[in-house]
Amino acid sequence: MSGNTGFDELFAEAPLMVILRGLGAERSLELAHKAWDLGITSVELPIQTPADVEALRVVADAGRAQGKAVGAGTVITPEHVRQAKEAGAAFTVSPGYDREIVGASIAAGLPPLPGVATATDVQLALRDGLTWLKAFPASVLGTGWFTAMRGPFPQVRFVATGGMDASNAQPFLDAGVRVVAVGSALADETQVDRLAALLKPAPRPGR
Template sequence: MKKVVAVIRGNTTEEAEMIAHGSVDGGISILEITYTVPNASTLIQKLSDTYGKKAVVGAGTVLDEITARLAILAGAAFIVSPSFNKEVAILCNRYRVPYLPGCYTAAEMIEALEYGSDVIKVFPGNTVSPSFISGMKGPLPQVQLMPSGGVNAENAKEWLDKGAAAISIGSSLYQSTREKVAEEAGRVIKNIKV
């Protein structure tokens, strides 16, 4: 499913890898490996090699241009940040890697657009409702928004129905086994298609 991003976190590289595999098993084909995961660059490279064209692997929680460059060298197909960073935007534009910064206000979104961001992460998404998307698209109809935080199987479809370009799902995927992760990912995909 091209409109769902699995945000992969974990206390260990192995835990994060298990969540990534379970997410793909469940039908999510876009993986955001956060730089809160130990050895995130190594995991990005490993998953990119493992999945090839079956999944798109990017980097999340990128706070500076040095980390963005490391992620790109590891094979990250996109870069996600919790906030907008001008230097990261410039670096990503230089290497033609999509940059999805976290923004919350119209002013932040306009600045991100001016620096070439095609998709903007609404963060923290759990502090707004899905109607935030349609509300923001009133004055900024060109903005492509992806809520992150608070998105789950129960409300995923509503976010998309309100105009989200994509949704970012994290904590609901953090299960104890690969099979349970796959089951939750599958539930998200099923509820979107309903």
């Protein structure tokens, strides 16, 4: 088993990711293009149904054409890893830490982003060579969790997922989160624009 430092490059351009869950191919592609156009380069599509897998295939194809990484989410079985690989995903995301899924993903050439919620989870992941981890559910864990984890685990880069939106993303980024991932909040059509606004530098005093 090796690490997941591939996310250093995948998440280098913007500290945000959109999660397009159960939206179908057409709507997912529309929102993915909007996110990319606004500077949000990372997109995840959870794969829980055949329609989700087809949506992933469509968006991943479009992403490759633009040099954008599209990942498969809610990957919890070896079959999901296979489906993600065949659909053209660039990485996998899981809600929890499962060494079998991590190993299968690495073997398929897909950097894994497993979920953690405790110091024990983080320590186990580090033992397996992983430095990028999904903290889930981030809104329940709270910003203080990330501040606390920086002490014993300064080398870990966290992706905050679960209950995140444009209104609470900045405090988590300020707490040391490297990427904020927003999913269900995207039902609000203003979310992508509001998230993209976080990428713009704050105006200087007097401007």
